[in-house]
Amino acid sequence: MASLGPSIDELISALRCLPGVGPKSAQRMTFHLLERNREGGAHLAKALMDALDNVQHCRRCRILCESDICIRCQDERRQQDQLCIVEMPSDVLAIEQATHYKGQYFVLSGHLSPLDGIGPEALGIPRLIEWLDEKTILEVILATNPTVEGEATAHYISELARERQIKVTRLAHGIPLGGELEFIDSGTLSHAFSGRESI
Amino acid sequence: MASLGPSIDELISALRCLPGVGPKSAQRMTFHLLERNREGGAHLAKALMDALDNVQHCRRCRILCESDICIRCQDERRQQDQLCIVEMPSDVLAIEQATHYKGQYFVLSGHLSPLDGIGPEALGIPRLIEWLDEKTILEVILATNPTVEGEATAHYISELARERQIKVTRLAHGIPLGGELEFIDSGTLSHAFSGRESI
Ligand SMILES: [Zn+2]
Ligand SMILES: [Zn+2]
Numbered sequence: 001m002a003s004l005g006p007s008i009d010e011l012i013s014a015l016r017c018l019p020g021v022g023p024k025s026a027q028r029m030t031f032h033l034l035e036r037n038r039e040g041g042a043h044l045a046k047a048l049m050d051a052l053d054n055v056q057h058c059r060r061c062r063i064l065c066e067s068d069i070c071i072r073c074q075d076e077r078r079q080q081d082q083l084c085i086v087e088m089p090s091d092v093l094a095i096e097q098a099t100h101y102k103g104q105y106f107v108l109s110g111h112l113s114p115l116d117g118i119g120p121e122a123l124g125i126p127r128l129i130e131w132l133d134e135k136t137i138l139e140v141i142l143a144t145n146p147t148v149e150g151e152a153t154a155h156y157i158s159e160l161a162r163e164r165q166i167k168v169t170r171l172a173h174g175i176p177l178g179g180e181l182e183f184i185d186s187g188t189l190s191h192a193f194s195g196r197e198s199i
Numbered sequence: 200m201a202s203l204g205p206s207i208d209e210l211i212s213a214l215r216c217l218p219g220v221g222p223k224s225a226q227r228m229t230f231h232l233l234e235r236n237r238e239g240g241a242h243l244a245k246a247l248m249d250a251l252d253n254v255q256h257c258r259r260c261r262i263l264c265e266s267d268i269c270i271r272c273q274d275e276r277r278q279q280d281q282l283c284i285v286e287m288p289s290d291v292l293a294i295e296q297a298t299h300y301k302g303q304y305f306v307l308s309g310h311l312s313p314l315d316g317i318g319p320e321a322l323g324i325p326r327l328i329e330w331l332d333e334k335t336i337l338e339v340i341l342a343t344n345p346t347v348e349g350e351a352t353a354h355y356i357s358e359l360a361r362e363r364q365i366k367v368t369r370l371a372h373g374i375p376l377g378g379e380l381e382f383i384d385s386g387t388l389s390h391a392f393s394g395r396e397s398i
Contacts, residue, residue, distance in 0.1 A: 007254055032217070034254050041216065066207070088234075
């Protein structure tokens with residue numbers, strides 16, 4: 001592709017670091033920012049630098065936060081003996097919004113994926129083991145995603161907990177509320193059928 | 200939605216200035232940058248600031264460029280009497296790659312869109328009129344997009360050229376090469392049919 005200039009090329013290529021942004025949308029974004037929204041572009045550059053400067057991982061639960069220890073880990077009114085394990089910071093937000101859970105969290109920031117070189121170290125498992133060894137946790141709640149990688153990660157962590165005689169639970173699988181049977185994938189349907197409950 | 204911290208919220212909101220990025224993808228992008236690709240994020244912030252500093256519009260043809268007058272406008276070997284009018288800088292690149300055109304360009308940076316407050320001023324029409332009044336242009340080639348807005352913009356400019364006795368052409372419409380008839384939209388097919396050529 002012909003070039004309009006080095007800074008323009010560099011911006012097109014830099015935008016590719018965003019997930020889901022290919023060469024065509026990177027070019028469209030670049031032209032949009034430079035032609036139509038320079039103020040938005042300057043604001044984005046500043047917000048990026050601020051976030052990179054200020055945001056780190058909570059030393060205790062590994063969630064993204066802007067202090068050493070996050071607000072939930074600092075909250076002594078939360079239950080100290082339940083530990084809910086999630087893949088992403090957004091999962092914490094979703095659980096906080098949807099449930100009355102008031103225990104602890106641990107954020108893996110991903111799932112085991114040997115092909116991508118993501119092993120236990122990258123997910124903070126050594127830190128998790130330290131926590132489990134403190135003997136404060138009575139229940140580990142696995143809330144990884146219901147994908148192959150999420151399940152494998154959950155299985156790996158459940159072994160760590162069982163070795164330490166800690167109770168392990170995981171989120172129930174089944175038909176989503178409001179879901180219509182004919183549109184549910186067959187794996188979920190079969191799981192929900194075999195796990196049917198008395199009413 | 201619960202918050203992880205002000206800098207994180209600010210970055211999620213700043214990413215919304217990118218076209219096609221809604222709240223969900225802005226959040227996904229933010230977590231991706233902060234969790235997985237801080238180097239990419241820092242590079243993006245720098246590339247944005249550099250581009251905003253260095254990139255302006257060519258004083259002559261209004262294309263995005265990094266000097267006062269772009270490389271094509273400086274090139275005296277290009278024909279001076281043909282002026283191809285496009286909506287976007289990327290259209291110039293596409294025409295340069297696909298054709299042997301060696302004339303001048305004028306970049307509107309959009310199309311007339313009264314509802315969005317985009318009128319002739321915003322498209323640089325006063326500058327275009329100056330150029331047409333120099334009497335150096337013998338042919339105006341309209342290469343706006345074949346959309347309602349693009350056609351309206353082309354019509355508006357064709358009037359300006361005709362008033363000055365300048366020849367006006369537009370890109371031929373028809374079946375795209377390699378296109379299969381049954382998948383061509385009916386407007387294009389009808390246009391191609393009525394504009395059929397002797398062979
Ligand atoms: Zn924490
Ligand atoms: Zn130029």
